[in-house]
Amino acid sequence: MTTATAASKDANPRGTGIAARAQQLTKAYGDGETRVVALNAVDVEIARGQFTAIMGPSGSGKSTLMHCLAGLDTVSSGRSWIGDTEITGLKDKELTKLRRDNIGFIFQAFNLLPTLSALENITLPMDIAGRKPDQAWLDNVIDTVGLRDRLGHRPAELSGGQQQRVACARALASRPEIIFGDEPTGNLDSRAGAEVLGFLQRSVRELGQTIVMVTHDPNAASYADRVLFLADGSIVDEMHRPTSDAVLERMKRFDAARTS
């Protein structure tokens, strides 16, 4: 049996259960006349083993939704869960532990430590948490991102796309319940972006990972299984098996609504 088969055998089966959920999630900034409702009573379920993209016009609440779902930001009212654990109301220490143990993050900036090798960057969060990586899983992740021959390189010796693949492998290494990405290909050229998106898609399809990604790019959204469209802090539409043309057409309707 190959390592990859051994590791993926007990990966989450696709499409079973809910990895994250929000109920009437509301987030407002400021008070009185300066009050901005960034999220307005959002109900959403993120299916386990799916790749979900969040799209919408600038200021529609995409990043706020991601940050609230991931426990990076507090909410004004409503409830949210990661797996079976309700995160609204958790104390800071419990939330930090839940984020560390159950959630992976990939941001636009790769956030790698320059003095560490690619492999050391990938295992750093687990080293900090005092957890030993599952070697078969780690091998599987490294092969999936195609970094086997770059593991000893420092970030400065890698291309932007390779650095982001290290960041993806770092997010996947601990097999989190869910990975959140905020514009993970925003700093990459289209070829490197396509590589990273292809890898994220494979990690969902082959490794059973759950991914939620905020993006402005219809082409990036087309790699997802499902696209949620936000406008003015509400989920107003969704699309399954999106194509970039269909997503682009849907986004144009927001522009038309705004200018009419």
Ligand SMILES: Nc1ncnc2c1ncn2[C@@H]1O[C@H](COP(=O)(O)OP(=O)(O)OP(=O)(O)O)[C@@H](O)[C@H]1O
């Ligand atoms: N810290 C903050 N203080 C006040 N208002 C904020 C804050 N963060 C976000 N907002 C407001 O909340 C709304 C939603 O912002 P958010 O960043 O979630 O939108 P977005 O869809 O991610 O936007 P973009 O596509 O431009 O990144 C916007 O009106 C924004 O101005």
